[in-house]
Amino acid sequence: xxxxxxxxxxxxxxxxxxxxxxxxxxxxxxxxxxxxxxxxxxxxxxxxxxxxxxxxxxxxxxxxxxxxxxxxxxxxxxxxxxxxxxxxxxxxxxxxxxxxxxxxxxxxxxxxxxxxxxxxxxxxxxxxxxxxxxxxxxxxxxxxxxxxxxxxxxxxxxxxxxxxxxxxxxxxxxxxxxxxxxxxxxxxxxxxxxxxxxxxxxxxxxxxxxxxxxxxxxxxxxxxxxxxxxxxxxxxxxxxxxxxxxxxxxxxxxxxxxxxxxxxxxxxxxxxxxxxxxxxxxxxxxxxxxxxxxxxxx
Amino acid sequence: xxxxxxxxxxxxxxxxxxxxxxxxxxxxxxxxxxxxxxxxxxxxxxxxxxxxxxxxxxxxxxxxxxxxxxxxxxxxxxxxxxxxxxxxxxxxxxxxxxxxxxxxxxxxxxxxxxxxxxxxxxxxxxxxxxxxxxxxxxxxxxxxxxxxxxxxxxxxxxxxxxxxxxxxxxxxxxxxxxxxxxxxxxxxxxxxxxxxxxxxxxxxxxxxxxxxxxxxxxxxxxxxxxxxxxxxxxxxxxxxxxxxxxxxxxxxxxxxxxxxxxxxxxxxxxxxxxxxxxxxxxxxxxxxxxxxxxxxxxxxxxxxxxxxxxxxxxx
Numbered sequence: 001x002x003x004x005x006x007x008x009x010x011x012x013x014x015x016x017x018x019x020x021x022x023x024x025x026x027x028x029x030x031x032x033x034x035x036x037x038x039x040x041x042x043x044x045x046x047x048x049x050x051x052x053x054x055x056x057x058x059x060x061x062x063x064x065x066x067x068x069x070x071x072x073x074x075x076x077x078x079x080x081x082x083x084x085x086x087x088x089x090x091x092x093x094x095x096x097x098x099x100x101x102x103x104x105x106x107x108x109x110x111x112x113x114x115x116x117x118x119x120x121x122x123x124x125x126x127x128x129x130x131x132x133x134x135x136x137x138x139x140x141x142x143x144x145x146x147x148x149x150x151x152x153x154x155x156x157x158x159x160x161x162x163x164x165x166x167x168x169x170x171x172x173x174x175x176x177x178x179x180x181x182x183x184x185x186x187x188x189x190x191x192x193x194x195x196x197x198x199x200x201x202x203x204x205x206x207x208x209x210x211x212x213x214x215x216x217x218x219x220x221x222x223x224x225x226x227x228x229x230x231x232x233x234x235x236x237x238x239x240x241x242x243x244x245x246x247x248x249x250x251x252x253x254x255x256x257x258x259x260x261x262x263x264x265x266x267x268x269x270x271x272x273x274x275x276x277x278x279x280x281x282x283x284x285x286x287x288x289x290x291x292x293x294x295x296x297x298x
Numbered sequence: 299x300x301x302x303x304x305x306x307x308x309x310x311x312x313x314x315x316x317x318x319x320x321x322x323x324x325x326x327x328x329x330x331x332x333x334x335x336x337x338x339x340x341x342x343x344x345x346x347x348x349x350x351x352x353x354x355x356x357x358x359x360x361x362x363x364x365x366x367x368x369x370x371x372x373x374x375x376x377x378x379x380x381x382x383x384x385x386x387x388x389x390x391x392x393x394x395x396x397x398x399x400x401x402x403x404x405x406x407x408x409x410x411x412x413x414x415x416x417x418x419x420x421x422x423x424x425x426x427x428x429x430x431x432x433x434x435x436x437x438x439x440x441x442x443x444x445x446x447x448x449x450x451x452x453x454x455x456x457x458x459x460x461x462x463x464x465x466x467x468x469x470x471x472x473x474x475x476x477x478x479x480x481x482x483x484x485x486x487x488x489x490x491x492x493x494x495x496x497x498x499x500x501x502x503x504x505x506x507x508x509x510x511x512x513x514x515x516x517x518x519x520x521x522x523x524x525x526x527x528x529x530x531x532x533x534x535x536x537x538x539x540x541x542x543x544x545x546x547x548x549x550x551x552x553x554x555x556x557x558x559x560x561x562x563x564x565x566x567x568x569x570x571x572x573x574x575x576x577x578x579x580x581x582x583x584x585x586x587x588x589x590x591x592x593x594x595x596x597x598x599x600x601x602x603x604x605x606x607x608x609x610x611x612x613x
Contacts, residue, residue, distance in 0.1 A: 035436070137310070138317030141593045142585070143551035146569060147321075150585045153573040154328045230442055234555055237444050238570055253445060260452050267452060271445035279440035286436065 026215075029291035036287020042280035049096035059087035061094040062245045070263040080265040082256060088265065091247035092273050098248040099277060102163050102232040102241070103225045109167025110228075111221055114174025119205050119213075121175065122182025133179065136172035144169045144227075145234055152240045159248075162241040166231045170224050177220050181213030215292040222285035226278040233274045249274045303604060311597040318589045319371065322582050323364050326354075329578075337380055337576050350380075354579075371586065377579035386583040390565065394587065396466055397564030400487070401553050403480050405542065407488030408495055408549075415492075416499025417534075420507060421526065431496055438493020443552045447486040447559035454482060464561035483560040487552040494548070495541055502537035506530045536606050543599035547592050554588075 030036055049056070058078075065085035073080045079088040121132040139147070151165035185191065186209070194204050235241035236250030244251070249270040256266030326333050334350040335342065351357050354377070355366055370377070376386035419431035455463035461482050467475040506512060507530055515525045554566030561567070565584045572581035 134313055137314050141314050141318050142589045143547055143554060145551045145554050146585060146588055149573055150325050153581055154325045233442055261456055264452055267448050274442045275440055282436055282440050
């Protein structure tokens with residue numbers, strides 16, 4: 001009897017397929033999502049630029065050539081030169097690293113802190129939940145860029161502080177998503193079973209709840225990368241992020257503002273670089289959302 | 299009427315405003331080293347630094363500093379600007395109007411773009427218009443606001459000479475000139491928020507079109523036009539209020555950027571100038587006023603939504 005029941009169980013497990021079918025199915029759906037694939041392709045180019053930047057720039061990104069200022073795009077300078085005769089294409093390649101760095105560090109800060117707070121809020125007592133979520137409401141009351149400016153005013157200019165500022169600004173989004181996801185599953189049978197078996201709160205949060213709320217968090221990470229890159233560009237445009245002579249896309253737009261009448265290209269290419277990178281993350285994020293939760297698709 | 303909802307929403311707004319004051323107060327407290335030294339710069343004398351510390355109350359315990367600051371702020375006293383010695387509150391007062399005008403015109407432009415696109419794309423799902431609308435919403439949200447502003451200045455103002463590239467004229471002084479100055483900045487902020495609103499409106503309209511009462515209206519033989527105009531549209535209109543509520547904070551974020559690009563004399567530009575000049579009382583005042591404004595608009599929107607749809611409850 002016991003032999004036949006265990007073989008039946010094995011057969012039914014086999015029928016279910018490998019344990020990671022959910023993720024494999026999602027990945028297959030993602031591969032069929034044209035816009036997401038286009039986004040991933042654009043991001044691949046940006047990541048290559050970020051990783052191998054110094055090795056692939058045709059010119060020194062900070063090298064000046066006053067005899068060749070405001071050059072139009074040509075075979076020598078694909079995107080022209082700026083007011084110091086610096087090659088815009090080389091500076092855009094190096095700028096990719098800054099954007100990606102800021103994006104990834106800021107979103108990591110926001111994800112780690114925000115998801116932790118959201119998990120705790122969703123799983124603990126009403127009082128803890130109230131305190132955490134009202135604090136998140138407070139951060140949410142500030143327009144994102146204004147809060148980032150205020151934090152940078154206190155911490156000081158520079159790329160490191162920009163990462164912290166942008167990270168803090170996006171904490172409430174992750175806290176809200178994680179909390180909502182926890183509330184949706186905290187009374188499920190598998191959680192109650194784990195509690196009944198004596199599992200501690202931290203173990204339940206990390207091994208039972210977190211894996212089940214990952215989908216919306218992954219989607220939000222991708223979309224937040226887009227917003228973080230936009231925010232970094234805006235802060236650098238205001239002169240608060242990357243400091244000269246290091247190139248960043250936002251800073252290039254800010255430096256070129258006075259010369260757009262002479263050379264419109266100085267205003268076009270850095271903006272296009274920001275636009276395509278942000279679009280890449282948005283397309284990929286939307287594709288991930290459709291792939292991970294096909295019911296949401298409209 | 300569910301007055302408990304109104305009361306809870308009011309209490310929640312008060313808690314948020316109190317929290318906002320704590321965050322704004324902390325801005326000066328987290329300045330690395332001596333905030334008075336940072337504000338006055340490295341060449342200031344020790345006497346000057348000491349004087350500023352006393353003037354701002356930085357030598358007192360932190361809780362006492364906060365309570366004193368909050369008490370003064372509640373009476374409308376936000377201190378003096380370190381740069382020109384003027385009352386911060388007086389300087390902010392002159393900037394609220396331009397910022398608010400820009401926000402409202404941007405919102406109107408955003409809705410004027412998003413509403414028809416979102417509606418048509420929901421009425422004809424899968425059509426060419428729907429695909430274009432989806433692309434618009436995804437591409438629009440990726441455009442950096444300041445870049446779009448710069449491009450518009452280059453093309454519309456510098457090359458075509460159609461509209462002024464920057465500046466502001468008060469509405470009461472010359473409405474025509476006010477309009478000429480506000481179009482480009484409001485369009486810039488409105489365009490980006492329109493791309494997000496389009497998605498919300500499409501989604502809201504699809505929900506309404508799939509609702510039972512719309513199916514019933516169709517089943518009883520009403521013309522499609524009557525179904526859409528009398529049944530679907532009327533209910534979807536309520537969602538505009540929700541969309542405004544969801545968008546208001548993001549809209550003000552865009553406004554801050556636009557004010558800098560177009561030299562618009564609003565609170566956002568004032569805040570950035572304050573950062574450049576290390577004028578912390580002025581920065582604190584500007585950030586506080588914007589955050590309180592956003593909280594109040596959100597409260598107003600929530601209460602308005604409650605009036606339109608009394609079924610909602612406080613969660």
